[in-house]
Amino acid sequence: LSADPRIGVGQTNEPIRLGVVTPLSGPQEFIGSFVKNGAEVAVDLINKAGGVRGRPLALEFRDEKANPAAATTVARELLGMGINLQFGTIASTVALAYGPLMQAENGVNLTCGAGSEKINHENYSPHVFRIGDGTYRMRAQARMMAEKFPDVTSWTGIIPDHEYGRTVWAIYVDGLLEFYPKITGKQPQIVDPIIVPYGSGDYRNFITQAARTPARGIVNATYGGDAATFFQQARPFGLFNNRILMDAANEFIVANALKTQVPKHWTGTHWYYAANSSPVSKTFYEAYVAKTGQKMPMGWAGEAQAAVAAYAAAIAKTGSTETKAIIEALKGLTFDTVTGSRTIRAEDNQAIKDLEMIQIEPDAGSDVGFKVSDYVKIPGAGVIEPATPGKAMVLRKPS
């Protein structure tokens, strides 16, 4: 009788509704747009292939404005409508707010890019899963630096003052302190980071500060428009001229903005389409380009695909959409995604996946003004931190 999707998957052809709560307006909308498109493409592909246990997937989108209060509001609304399976968050602050909410309201959320380590440590909630890169990507990025630039041992950061910024810095430092001694035998020197406000139009004072530090390597945690502004205003000051620049998560955002003016730098990515040649990645990429016309999708689209794939696999496995069953099914689940197969660690709901980094440099010959000149993939198992759900992650601190 009732079309409640939580009951009996095999008995009806009603679509299974998944909630996508992601920024559809505000400063992070452009990231949310990748999540949105990625999710739609992934669901189309599954539905074309016959759905999950014969039932199609349907998406219900809500705008969370990258604002935890707005996010919990719409998430609750979806829960009220009976949509208990949700995904799409990219912001740490929002993901952290979901734990208690999903627990209280009996829902599940898969985050698609939030970086805070607290999600699977001190703020661990059985109802929130990170199906993509966790915290340990910064450790992988530090390790790669130690391998590629053993001489660059003094580091500072451009760190926006929020949860994600602080996380990036803390974990990157942890990685530097572990891998430089291990790989190069040298002790890295950690210079106090430059804390910058976000949403500001003028970074010149911070740029001058940064230019004065002795550090030879800089890790950047600003993102989006802020990062583009920062990079642009930094150019005349020559901030990046003879420093190594490791960007945490901007993928092509800064490069798209600055084009041929982009400084040569490394950046982490959730999924670099050109380097992933698996059929899953290829089909997804083609469908994505066909739908959006964008030839260079960014990794968040891949994270959305992974989230859809995780739900599809879990539902297929248990045959139910009940919260409890899905949580059980997700724990320890191994599923196939655009970046290859991932396994969700049962203890702390953190997926173990391979980490990808790309190097970007300006290229006047290319029609986008830049090119990807290097690519590195590091297996996640080697850098992931131990699972300590409910307890803070133990980090190395500079002495």
Add this chain to the structure above:
Amino acid sequence: MTRSPALRFLLVLGLLTGAALLLPLVANRGIVFLAGVVAINVVLGLAFNLLFSTAGLLSFGQATFSAAGAYAVALLLLRVPEIPFLVALGAAAATGAAIATAIGLVALRRTEGVYFAVLTLAFAELVHVVIAKTSFFGRNDGLTGIPRPRIGPIDLADGQAYYVFVILVTALLIACLWWVTHSRLGRSFRAIRLDPMRAAFLGIDVRRRRLEAFAVSGACAAAAGGLMGPLTSIVSPDLAHWGESTKPILFTLLGGAGHFWGPLVGAVVFSGVEYATRSLAGASDLITGGLLLAVVLAIPGGLLGLAALVVRRLRRRERPATVTDAAAEGARP
């Protein structure tokens, strides 16, 4: 047909509260949850309108008060879990009143009009930055995991209990605001709005009255804001952002500033539009902006203003039919 304004008000309030309490029977929990948010917004709008239409003060910093209330309740519930919830709400109202008084003491000293508005905006942003940068307030990330409290034997986490509680408290706050608006105090507020100089020369202490209006509005907004935390289980600095301060203004003008119920109509309609366009995100700015512009241009008196106009027009058209009445009345000695 009741004549007394107080009875008429209670009737309307009773009907609205009743309708809100019946909502869970017909709507799903998502809608009911949103209705709780709307109820809080209604109080924020009415508290703004007390300042704007009654006391003649344009405040751009109302978010400060609602955020202060929200943080007060959140901090109390998180750090002093055994505190009775009503006491926490009372503390929220007191915080709002205290902050309003502090800001008012400074801002009302000399400024008026747009300057006052921008000064309240500046203070609001100040509060916003301080909240967003102080660990005690959870910085930019806010405070999460705010529990739904108990009131004596009633666990507000049960089913729709908290929603019912929100509706009852907002009804009470609305009644308070109505009382202030229509009492002797409200009359002196209005006098000050119409002509502060004249009011002063009737012996009214203009600055003190304005401060009182500011404090009352701040207290009500804070009490309403205090309901927010346990409802959404999170408070974040965005609550204090200037964009939040524009909302009560929008509700008020959309609904009709000249009417007590204007902000309610505005909040409900605005939320309805937001809800209807929620999945059209991207175009949502265009739609909200366009709609608002259309309303302001087409009916500057707000929706209730339009309604009143229509009623008046209809009445006038009916008048010929009542000529005999008028004549009869005129004939009376």
Add this chain to the structure above:
Amino acid sequence: MVADLPTLLFNALVWGMATFLVAAGLTMIFGILHVLNFSHGGFFMIGAYVAHSLTNWSAAMANIWGFLAASVLAGAVIGIVGLVVDRAVFRRLAHVDGAYVLVATYALLLVCNGFVKLVWGLNVVSASPPPELFEVSFLGNLVLPHYSIFVVVAGVVVFLALEWLINMTSVGRLIQAIAIDPWMARLLGVNVGLIYSATVVIGFALAGLAGGLLVANQSLSPDLAGIFIIQAFGVVIVGGMGSIRGAFLAAILLGLVDSFGTALLPQMPGVLFFVALAAILLIRPRGLIASGRLS
């Protein structure tokens, strides 16, 4: 890790002049229509996008003249939009409470945001300064990016031009009279409607021009409007609503506050700006130059 004094001063000046460029049109429209135009930031943003599209249009534009031409064109385009807004919004709301006009301009800001997303999409883009302005000069320890110098010069030039127009020409005196009492000005034979429209057009054109000139200052994204509008409001209010000279002074003053604020109180960026705003208004409730109308 405090930057040295000359750098702080120079950065203050750049901040100040960039903000002044945005605030000039805002204060002008306030001065004559007594409307605090929220949408100004939105039109500033559209100006920036328009200028960016124009410079990217052909390689011939990739020099300082192309850059200036694009800015002026952006100004012209936004000026025309201003004419439409004046007719469709400001005039129609001439007789209702100022709060409604405020809300109308807020609505316009939303419309601007939506429009930018629709036309230019969500991606962050950034324009680089023309090659002539790309260089840097050094003055001892002080780094002077040429583009920053250009912004300062542009601010000063715009200031001088407006100052001359408003306070030294007979048209300026007329505009001021209208700002105070349009009804009487009409009785004295002044074509008030024309001058109103002209002022609104100039105010909007200034927003567009500022967008064009500052396009290389930061990245373009649909949040650009919000970033500048609050600080421009601050400058307009502190300067004294409607006063060009006041806005200029306030821009420098608040630039200093902001610059030293980030150096002295890095953990609370932006706080000092608001503290200063409140403090100045307490001492001078109507701003530095309290005329209350265009001057």
Add this chain to the structure above:
Amino acid sequence: MTDAPLLVEGLFAGYGRAPILKDVSLTVAAGERHVVIGPNGAGKTTFFRALCGELIPSAGRILFEGRDVTRLGGFRRVRAGMGRSFQVARIFADMTPAENVVVALEAGEVSNGTAGWRFATAPKPALRLEAERILTDLGLAARGDEPASILSHGDKKRLELAMMLALKPRLLLLDEPTAGMASADRMSAVRLVDRIVRETGATLILTEHDMDVVFHLGTRISVLHYGEIVATDTPEGVRNNSFVKEIYLGRGGHHA
């Protein structure tokens, strides 16, 4: 001497640095109806503003019933018993005439501490009756729900007077109370003020350019010239003062 309702001593006041009023001293006795006249720009309005607290004098003292009110804010002077009307009548245009008076009555109660706590929103019945009485008394019978903004010019002045009377002031300050009134209206206003002053025993100070009004109403007249009082005398004395004739009255062919 201290029982004089108003005592002004060596008052200097002005705008900015240059004083307009220079060493103005004046004593107004109880029940007096004191008119201040003088050429345009002499400083009458300035004097008025200083008396009612709108302008703080730079030197000198103002004693009201023996109490120094020189630095007291406007509303405090009203609470002390001074009532003031404006040259252009100021009323609460959106309220009904009755509400206007009720607000004044309530303000009066708050001022003298007799207001008390009241839960009902409607004004106390006693105040409503009182307001009605005052309105009828001034020939402004309640006009139902119509806002005061539709009153005619003269009625607005009357309403303003009613609001003042509601406060039962002991000193009335009226700035050009009949300006802009038609001449017949003017005389009825004069009769009204005359009656009120007689009935309440209040002291009156007013400025006026209309000589009919001045000489009908005034019991004493001060002449202000360039910020100084050049004569204080009975109406008869002023009328015959040749200096006053020259600077102010003119040939006065048609004045009473």
Add this chain to the structure above:
Amino acid sequence: MLEIDKLDAFYGDSHILHAVSLTIAAGEGVALLGRNGAGKSTLLKALMDAGPRTRGTIRFDGVDLTGEPTHRRARRGIALVPEDRRIFPHVSVLENLELARHACPPGVTPPTPQEVAAQFSLLPPILERRGDRLSGGQQQMVAVGRGLMARPRLLMLDEPAEGLAPVIVEDMAREISAVRRRENLALLVTEQNIDFARACTDRLLIIDSGAIVFSGDWRTFDATPDLEARYLAV
């Protein structure tokens, strides 16, 4: 020069003037009397399209003014000195006068502010003072002076003597009459001060409840004592 035919005027829904018709010849002085609220100011404003909504025809020099905006009417040579004076507060008296040259019809040289000021005894000493630093009477004088700056051919004064000291009222009546004669200026003046009105006009109109109820010369007015009782008293 001025012909008004069946002029009705409204504020919102309220109908203020009812079918007012009148003519004024070049150089003629006409007083407009009536009680408070009779519609005097409304009539003057209606002629300038500066407030009330109107119906009916107004001709100036034979040209129908219907649809013509205020500033054009001013440039045709009609000047209105409003009852509330409206001096620009931010500039000096001199500049206040200068601003009014705008309405000067093409081809006519406006007088200098000094020339105009010299005609009124109160003005010369205050030329440099700012508009907001004037007493009520001083403002009144500036307003009248400003009305003459564009060399109008029809000057409309709305209660010009209000708030002026008696001696100044006498001076002004003389001064205005002098200007009228010198420039062949037509005058339409409303006044409560009948003596003043008489001193500077040739004939009078009485308006009551928005309709003209009497039109004639001063002698007829004096000979009909009940006019004053009926229309000017309460």
